[in-house]
Amino acid sequence: MVRRQSFFLSNCLLFFFLLFPALATGQNEIEPVFPGEEWEYVNRLQLERYGWSRAGLQAASEFVRDSANSTGIVVVDRGRVVFTYGDIEELSYIASCRKSVLAMLYGDWVERGIIDLELTMQDIGFDDIGGLLDIERQATVHHLITARSGVYHPASNGGDNLAQAPERGSQEPGTYMLYSNWDFNAAGAAFEYFTGRNIYDELQAQLALPLQFQDWNRTVHRKSGNLSISVNPAYHMHFSTRDMARLGYLMLNEGNWNGEQIISREWANRIVSVVTPLEEMNPTSRRDGYFGYGYMWWIWDGPRAVGPFEGAYTARGAMGQWITVFPKLDLVVAHKTNSVYGRTTSWASYERFMELLLEAKGVQMAGPYPWR
Numbered sequence: 001m002v003r004r005q006s007f008f009l010s011n012c013l014l015f016f017f018l019l020f021p022a023l024a025t026g027q028n029e030i031e032p033v034f035p036g037e038e039w040e041y042v043n044r045l046q047l048e049r050y051g052w053s054r055a056g057l058q059a060a061s062e063f064v065r066d067s068a069n070s071t072g073i074v075v076v077d078r079g080r081v082v083f084t085y086g087d088i089e090e091l092s093y094i095a096s097c098r099k100s101v102l103a104m105l106y107g108d109w110v111e112r113g114i115i116d117l118e119l120t121m122q123d124i125g126f127d128d129i130g131g132l133l134d135i136e137r138q139a140t141v142h143h144l145i146t147a148r149s150g151v152y153h154p155a156s157n158g159g160d161n162l163a164q165a166p167e168r169g170s171q172e173p174g175t176y177m178l179y180s181n182w183d184f185n186a187a188g189a190a191f192e193y194f195t196g197r198n199i200y201d202e203l204q205a206q207l208a209l210p211l212q213f214q215d216w217n218r219t220v221h222r223k224s225g226n227l228s229i230s231v232n233p234a235y236h237m238h239f240s241t242r243d244m245a246r247l248g249y250l251m252l253n254e255g256n257w258n259g260e261q262i263i264s265r266e267w268a269n270r271i272v273s274v275v276t277p278l279e280e281m282n283p284t285s286r287r288d289g290y291f292g293y294g295y296m297w298w299i300w301d302g303p304r305a306v307g308p309f310e311g312a313y314t315a316r317g318a319m320g321q322w323i324t325v326f327p328k329l330d331l332v333v334a335h336k337t338n339s340v341y342g343r344t345t346s347w348a349s350y351e352r353f354m355e356l357l358l359e360a361k362g363v364q365m366a367g368p369y370p371w372r
Contacts, residue, residue: 032079032253037212042081052082056361064353069320072084073353077361089214096184098317106295115141121140129228135150136169147179148275150176152168152180155234162178177275177280184234188235203237206262214242215240271295271297272297281293306367307363320345
């Protein structure tokens with residue numbers, strides 16, 4: 001009965017504000033909310049109050065339909081869904097977004113002193129097929145989760161920049177960033193070594209249950225990789241788009257979920273701070289872009305990280321998986337492309353979608369978008 005009365009009252013207030021817009025709360029004064037079992041949706045009549053152009057969102061939707069291969073999109077403004085596309089409930093592979101999720105899981109264990117980021121591979125007895133080099137054994141757990149280990153041993157799965165790695169043993173750990181699945185897979189193994197917990201069980205306990213994932217299924221998560229190449233498998237994850245949006249909204253709120261600090265504010269901010277600035281990214285071709293790197297999160301960095309891109313960051317996965325957070329706009333974008341259907345969405349397509357989305361929000365860029 002209380003919920004029905006609350007729903008009725010909120011709808012009466014909405015009707016009042018729609019009839020008398022001059023008395024309505026300004027869009028900048030709209031209080032953020034958190035989803036419970038379901039997301040709250042902003043209906044078409046409310047969009048302008050939230051600062052959105054209906055025509056602009058329609059243009060974004062038409063672009064995705066005609067020019068991209070997206071299978072699910074959820075856009076969240078201050079905790080309410082303003083845009084969806086495709087099947088947002090479908091569980092599918094999130095590719096390298098898994099790494100950003102692992103960074104979130106690390107925080108509580110680091111802060112309780114159970115994971116020591118300064119211990120080396122030698123300290124914890126980590127080795128691999130054919131053996132690590134002496135210099136590689138000096139890489140720390142911190143180096144793993146920031147992609148700066150200097151270990152260029154082959155990984156059990158592809159999808160990284162190991163083909164562009166320097167000669168093994170040529171880089172002192174901590175001095176050279178390279179996007180390497182060996183680092184990320186070893187980071188997963190180190191997490192389980194220190195905690196005694198399976199990554200997926202911890203994912204359920206730390207995030208899926210407290211955030212009330214709507215489509216969580218523990219049984220679909222499987223590690224895989226060629227273990228004759230490396231002993232560390234990849235810890236693949238499968239989420240729905242609307243649950244990816246919950247992860248992004250948790251990060252937007254600095255680890256806080258409706259008053260409960262799921263991840264400490266310090267850790268939530270730390271993992272999306274720049275460790276490797278744009279001008280130090282490797283291979284050097286990455287320096288022509290606009291991303292620096294944090295703790296398994298990509299951060300807009302450099303002179304083009306201005307306006308809505310100031311402080312913005314994203315999880316990135318192959319074939320079209322992204323969780324993008326714009327703190328300046330209180331905005332989260334979750335994007336999926338289910339590769340089971342033989343589809344992939346290019347980063348260029350996602351860039352264009354972001355342009356249309358920001359234009360629909362009425363964002364005025366002082367200069368060109370970062371990628372132009």
